Amino acid sequence: MKMQILPHQERFRSRIAFGLGAILGIGLMIGERGYIGDTWRLYSEDILFLTVQHIQLVLVSSGLAILVGVPVGIMLSRPRMQRYSEAVLQVFNIGTTIPTLALLALSITLLGIGFVPAVFGLWAATLLPIVRNVFQGLRSVPDYLKEAATGMGMTPLHILRSVELPNALFVIFAGIRTAVAVNVGTVPLAFLIGGGGLGELIFTGIDLNEMQMLMAGAIPVALLSIAADWILAKAQYWLIPRGVNPLRN
Amino acid sequence: MIKLEKLSKVFETPGGGSVIAADQVSMEVPEGEICVLLGPSGCGKTTTLKMINGLIQKTSGKIWVAGCDTDEQDPVQLRRSIGYVIQQIGLFPNMTIEDNICVVPDLLGWDKTKSRRRAGELLELVNLDPGIFLKRYPKELSGGQQQRVGVIRALAADPPVLLMDEPFGAIDPINRAVIQDEFLKMQTELRKTIAFVSHDIDEAIKMADKIAIFKDGVLEQYDSPDDLLARPANDFIASFLGQDRTLKRLSLLQVQDVMFGDQVRVMARDDLEKARGLMREVGHKNIVMVGPRGRARGYLHLNDILDSTGKVEEHYQGLPATVNIRDDLRSAVSKMFRHDTTWLVCVDDEGFFKGSITQRAISHALGATYRDSDVATGAAAEAL
Amino acid sequence: METLVFIGQNLDVIAERTVQHVSIVGVAIGLAILTGVPIGILITLNARAASIVLYVAAIIITIPSIALFGLMIPILSLIGQGVGYLPAVIAVLLYSQLPIIRNTYTAISNVDPALREAARGLGMTPSQRLRRVEIPLAIPVVMAGVRIAVVMNIGITAIAAYIGAGGLGVFIARGISQSDPRQLITGALFVSLLAIVSDYFLMWLQRRLTPASSSSRAAGPSELG
Structure with missing residues (x-):
């Protein structure tokens, strides 16, 4: 999903995220006897442990997806692969349509229960948008830029490094941002296939009809997701050079 | 290369x-x-x-x-x-x-x-x-x-x-x-x-x-x-x-390629008689008046001074326009049309009188080809 | 093979759960269009309101679905609807807001100013302009937003099986808890097929609704679990 995000909206988003964080913080501090404070006393150990596990799942699976997705996307965009590219794009469009729960279910049938199948399922769900955006980003670099580069005496490797990748960076990063959003949204489901994470508190809370346990999972999950998106939005703004970053002028 | x-x-x-x-x-x-x-x-x-x-x-x-x-x-x-x-x-x-x-x-x-x-x-x-x-x-x-x-x-x-x-x-x-x-x-x-x-x-x-x-x-x-x-x-x-x-x-052509250089001229203090004599001598109906150091100042037309006497400075008319010798012919023609004239005085960057250019000379130059561009023929000079 | 047998024996259950699934998504998306499109049109009048609305919608879509279900349970429990059909519909309704509002907003505010000028020149009032020019031009883009929302929410509705909403997700949930690969694969297969078929159907519909001369600027489908 390519979102057109205007800079002032970016600032606004960070303000909302900050506001939510502040509310939680205040709730934790002054709500010793309140609902949140109560929940925190009951579940703080679980929350901390599962949050670490949750973040591990995100980092490992999306890290692996980036490590694999970017080179695969680059390979698919090379002229040699041109005649497969339409078919590949179709496959990737279908792939990104498959619900993530279905991907996790298929992962179980292949690899069983545990951390590895969880990471694999998350990795697959994250991989497709990354490959798709790397591929589309590189293909959308105008031909005349490549022609100018070739005409000036750059080798194909030079062109990839100094022209294609830098100019596709914004689209690539948008893909990574979307992919990580998918990943973070799916990680709570990892508990279902034995991968751990904060989903444990949510699903167990639903099963046991235990509202506080449910909240102890749902609130941190929501906050983590918003924080992850905020961090990536900031990274997208600051890491991508001004010349090719439509958010900065 | x-x-x-x-x-x-x-x-x-x-x-x-x-x-x-x-x-x-x-x-x-x-x-x-x-x-x-x-x-x-x-x-x-x-x-x-x-x-x-x-x-x-x-x-x-x-x-x-x-x-x-x-x-x-x-x-x-x-x-x-x-x-x-x-x-x-x-x-x-x-x-x-x-x-x-x-x-x-x-x-x-x-x-x-x-x-x-x-x-x-x-x-x-x-x-x-x-x-x-x-x-x-x-x-x-x-x-x-x-x-x-x-x-x-x-x-x-x-x-x-x-x-x-x-x-x-x-x-x-x-x-x-x-x-x-x-x-x-x-x-x-x-x-x-x-x-x-x-x-x-x-x-x-x-x-x-x-x-x-x-x-x-x-x-x-x-x-x-x-x-x-x-x-x-x-x-x-x-x-x-x-x-x-x-x-x-x-x-493609500059004024200096087509103009007639080394034209006769008069000064403000000259007698009209001298001007008439020069015009008859070269067969032109106009003559340019220059300043003390040779800048183009004005001109006399033969018909206007046929029966007059006195000095050039009492009878000359201002130049409607001049054209730089390095301008292209396009701007020269444009100036001729704008001022409804068939000839223009050509000057250099400092305004010194260098020659004159006529419509006939231009059309003749266009009719000719580049190699025989020796266009300053007598026929083309008639309008002067 | 076992799975095929299972599918053959349970066609009626599959059909029933597919209908449940489609009903949740369909009702919620219908409501989302009824709310999102007017909101998208209204916020074209005020840039500040637009950025606030779009950002609240963006924050909502960032929250993982199971967390959103979880957050809604205590609230909806107050009216005795903590689990089941209602929270699923509400979640889908909320998640659909961003793509639908954003695409409506983008489409209306991107209508060629020359066209708007021409419409005014022809003597149309603002509401006539909206009805006769801006909305018809915006339809393909809005449809693209609907398509994104539908595909995304077929996946989210699958997860709603865990809060007792029914649908094809039930196969997956039971498959996991009973360690039954037949149910797992059946669920994964049919929910994926439903998403793919809907995507293609809506893409076809989107093309039908796009005047031949103008092309839609909309993004493709997305997938936020």
Whole structure:
């Protein structure tokens, strides 16, 4: 999903995220006897442990997806692969349509229960948008830029490094941002296939009809997701050079 | 400097057929000249240009650049030694203007401080302040500014040869004329050997030392702009150059090529009698009055002073207009029409009287061809 | 093979759960269009309101679905609807807001100013302009937003099986808890097929609704679990 995000909206988003964080913080501090404070006393150990596990799942699976997705996307965009590219794009469009729960279910049938199948399922769900955006980003670099580069005496490797990748960076990063959003949204489901994470508190809370346990999972999950998106939005703004970053002028 | 010999390109079409994009093209661009490859779209001009730096593989034929057979050179090294400018400009959006200009020097492994200094000098050459522009990104520049950077980027590594593919095609007409003028001024100093693709006849006439006209992959005529306009080789070229091709030649000739120099003159203090005598002597009906150091001040018409007496200063009329000897004939004709006159006084930059020019002389010059351009014949001088 | 047998024996259950699934998504998306499109049109009048609305919607879509279900349970429990059909519909409704509002907003505010000028020149009132010019031009883009929302929410509705909403997700949930690969694969297969078929159907519909001369600027489908 390519979102057109205007800079002032970016600032606004960070303000909302900050506001939510502040509310939680205040709730934790002054709500010793309140609902949140109560929940925190009951579940703080679980929350901390599962949050670490949750973040591990995100980092490992999306890290692996980036490590694999970017080179695969680059390979698919090379002229040699041109005649497969339409078919590949179709496959990737279908792939990104498959619900993530279905991907996790298929992962179980292949690899069983545990951390590895969880990471694999998350990795697959994250991989497709990354490959798709790397591929589309590189293909959308105008031909005349490549022609100018070739005409000036750059080798194909030079062109990839100094022209294609830098100019596709914004689209690539948008893909990574979307992919990580998918990943973070799916990680709570990892508990279902034995991968751990904060989903444990949510699903167990639903099963046991235990509202506080449910909240102890749902609130941190929501906050983590918003924080992850905020961090990536900031990274997208600051890491991508001004010349090719439509958010900065 | 650039020499093509029986250069051909055959494209295979998906249907199994083939298209001849360039057919046995032979031509030579001498050192320091601008050759414009001109023709309608699909005529093979761009294909020919791109074969020179190997962006398009030639099917057969030979290309020499700076005396070397390009078949014996590594294409990548070859391209680094040839400046290349494209219509879309192709500045890299991810690089600052400085880095864009230094692309080829960096590829060649030049010293960074040296190439960065040169980038600044080149920007000054096209009237862009290095202090402002070096660190900017392409998207922060106007189209015309980008185009200037595109040209100096091709000059950065000081290549002897430049290939330009409709380099000013994407700019509005006013800016285009300014950039063309700037470029021609640069070229008088740099003396690069340039192959330049254009589909604009007026641009070709303005820029070219030689024009190569293409049609269906065939080089139809290769001549100087004036020869081309004066003697198109066939009907296609004549119609491509347009009905007004004779008028187009007006911008190729300067006033000093056509004017009558060493004209008789009078001074303010001279008697009218002397003026009448001079006019009768040379057979002209007008005479120019000059100031003490020779600047054109006014004129006398023979019929006005036939029976008058006195000094020239009591009877002269002001000049409606003068024309600089280095103006082209186009502006001279324009001034004649504007002031409803058939002759103009020609002056140099300081206003000194250098001669005069008549409509007859101009039309005679256009009727003649370049080689026998000895146009100052007696017949043409009649109007004076 | 076992799975094929299972599918053959349970066609009626599959059909029933597919209908449940489609009903949740269909009702919620219908409501989302009824709310999102007017909101998208209204916020074209005020840039500040637009950025606030779009950002609240963006924050909502960032929250993982199971967390959103979890957050809604205590609230909806107050009216005795903590689990089941209602929270699923509400979640889908909320998640659909961003793509639908954003695409409506983008489409209306991107209508060629020359067209707007021409409409005014013809003497149309603002509401006539909206009805006759801006909305018809915006339909393909809005449809693209609907398509994104539908595909995304077919996946989210699958997860809603865990809060007792029914649908094809039930096969997956039971498959996991009973370690039954037949149910797992059946669920994964049919929910994926439903998403793919809907995507293609809506793409076809989007093309049908796009005037031949104008092309939609919309993004493709997305997938936020």
